[in-house]
Amino acid sequence: MSTSAIIAIVLLIAAVGFTLGYRKSQRLAAGSAQKAHSRAVYHGMFVVSWALIPSLILLAGWLIASPALIAADIHADMPEAIENGTNPRLAYQMVEGIGAGLRALPADEQDAAAAASAADLRAMFQRRGIMVASASEDYMVELAVKRNRLEDYSRIAMSAVVILLAVAGAAYGLSQIAVRLRARNQVERVVGGILVLASSIAILTTVGIIFSMLFETIDFFGRVSPTSFFFGTVWDPGFAAAGADPTVGQFGLIPLLAGTLYIAFVAMLVAVPIGLFAAIYMSEYASRGVRSTVKPLLELLAGIPTIVYGFFALVTVGPFLRDMSAQLNGLITGNYQNFIQAQSVITAGIVMGVMLIPFVSSLSDDIITAVPRSLRDGSFGLGATRSETVKRVILPAALPGIVSALLLTASRAIGETMIVVLAAGVAARLTLNPFEAMTTVTVKIVNQLTGDLEFNSPQTLVAFALGITLFAITLCLNIIALVIVRKYREAYE
CATH class of the missing domain: 1.10.3720.10 (MetI-like)
Structure with missing residues (x-):
């Protein structure tokens, strides 16, 4: 399931939760002698916050962590790349290219392509007009198949866990609705947190830019003298x-x-x-x-x-x-x-x-x-x-x-x-x-x-x-x- 489809389902669950929470709040307020602390719309948004925020945080974390973990697993299976002097980063890029090419093939050809050698696979890709690195080797095909399989498993697990968490969050929010629930205060705290996060984007972007350049710059100055760089005239x-x-x-x-x-x-x-x-x-x-x-x-x-x-x-x-x-x-x-x-x-x-x-x-x-x-x-x-x-x-x-x-x-x-x-x-x-x-x-x-x-x-x-x-x-x-x-x-x- 694609990320956009997962988000759409989570939003649908949140919309259903809002409707149920709104109606439950109205029923409780009508049947109680006490005055409700918050209006029904705040109770509905309370359910929405429990349905959306935990599931979307988990989705974002999964999308960030899963590629890194898969890449680490594939890098651990690259002894041949290290033995023959191939740059592991370049080898992984070739594995990614082969994996993308395999996904672009028709379903009835993917099994045969996964079992083919690197040379046969390049010929198959060329017939289909798919670009692939000419330096690819046989072990890269096996790693590309493994990478695609791990991505599929990760995608299925992510879809199930995120959707179940959204349902569980909506159910928990509904169970907490009561006449004296301070839903307005909690919803306003959530909105305040979102505003703080939005205002922090510029700072986080600046920090990201600095660190994206800093480590490579340190590596460069480990090879070239800073004096020759800053004061050189050629x-x-x-x-x-x-x-x-x-x-x-x-x-x-x-x-x-x-x-x-x-x-x-x-x-x-x-x-x-x-x-x-x-x-x-x-x-x-x-x-x-x-x-x-x-x-x-x-x-x-x-x-x-x-x-x-x-x-x-x-x-x-x-x-x-x-x-x-x-x-x-x-x-x-x-x-x-x-x-x-x-x-x-x-x-x-x-x-x-x-x-x-x-x-x-x-x-x-x-x-x-x-x-x-x-x-x-x-x-x-x-x-x-x-x-x-x-x-x-x-x-x-x-x-x-x-x-x-x-x-x-x-x-x-x-x-x-x-x-x-x-x-x-x-x-x-x-x-x-x-x-x-x-x-x-x-x-x-x-x-x-x-x-x-x-x-x-x-x-x-x-x-x-x-x-x-x-x-x-x-x-x-x-x-x-x-x-x-x-x-x-x-x-x-």
């Missing part, structure tokens, strides 16, 4: 595909970090003036009709996929800057050779800056609009003009929030990938010339994690070190923004 990690030479290359972070910050700086030079001036115009000068039209149009830029900006940079902005530089060079020197490359820091910075304009303008507009009207009226009452009010009253009052918005926008610029790939190239170099190509940390993370990978070489593990470094940079920017807002925030009555 990036030449080598090819990261499966079977590649695992010899340690050169993993200098400085060229990637310099390119990341340089391109983000150029993008902020474009986005900040335009976005901030747009926010000032919309909040202080534009009429209500103009604001209601211009602001949504400006914010449409935020909805455009970054790959589209990358195409725009590659096809339009980059060639335009290259041809313009050639014409300008020809007018000055007579040599029509371009000095701006189509893929360059300035190309990526301009296009990324255009993408960031709605972030700056929208955040700044909200902050400026939040400045109390009394400050504006007081400034006008003292004889100040509109521009003087903006410069001397509104912007100083909104400055902490604006600085925070700019730092958040800078975090967004640092994490951009697709625009940089298409507009700035993949060359890891150190240069101050904005007309040449550079690359960023995010681009190299993608490069190192692309292809047929083995997560046991520095060439692949370096992506996790780059990721956690980028995470630390953006986290510091966010903390700085939060500190600025809290320290310099103006409190108005």
Whole structure:
């Protein structure tokens, strides 16, 4: 039985439990001289909570634990993979692929396929158009059959136990219904717990991201010196595909970090003036009709996929800057050779800056609009003009929030990938010339994690070190923004 079907059955049991609990509460209240502590709907939700929460917790735990236990059992039966030098993780992936292929075969062919050799099975899969690793061996077929059998047993047991627990929970909830049952209090505690869990998702996600990168990063620094990584000026990690030479290359972070910050700086030079001036115009000068039209149009830029900006940079902005530089060079020197490359820091910075304009303008507009009207009226009452009010009253009052918005926008610029790939190239170099190509940390993370990978070489593990470094940079920017807002925030009555 599929997980969705199990959830549907549990929800059906909960719905039946709610109806029975609601009716039982009404009967008890009608036949008792005492006043019921809680309304009938709370008694119904009390039964629902007992039917849903234990069964869904068990279902979630089973779905998490069962694959891990099955994988551990299969890994224990892989002596041949260890003896012939095959990576156990890669061998298990092949076992998973064979198991999925067996399930994709018609029912009348699965028994014969399970008893076939690896070579015969590959031929059978090819006739059916099913992809399977060419390096699969006979013992992997046996393990795939065992894995599928264990998954089937686990699925049957999970379905039975979860459904029985839902029925038992609903029955227990019904048995507890009484006139003076404090069902409302218990239901509200359950709802409060759900809200706390929902609000904890962001924290749990952050912790999960950190730990998913931390252990691989520790493994990388066990192979490569942190000094050579953080202070190295040459990036030449080598090819990261499966079977590649695992010899340690050169993993200098400085060229990637310099390119990341340089391109983000150029993008902020474009986005900040335009976005901030747009926010000032919309909040202080534009009429209500103009604001209601211009602001949504400006914010449409935020909805455009970054790959589209990358195409725009590659096809339009980059060639335009290259041809313009050639014409300008020809007018000055007579040599029509371009000095701006189509893929360059300035190309990526301009296009990324255009993408960031709605972030700056929208955040700044909200902050400026939040400045109390009394400050504006007081400034006008003292004889100040509109521009003087903006410069001397509104912007100083909104400055902490604006600085925070700019730092958040800078975090967004640092994490951009697709625009940089298409507009700035993949060359890891150190240069101050904005007309040449550079690359960023995010681009190299993608490069190192692309292809047929083995997560046991520095060439692949370096992506996790780059990721956690980028995470630390953006986290510091966010903390700085939060500190600025809290320290310099103006409190108005």
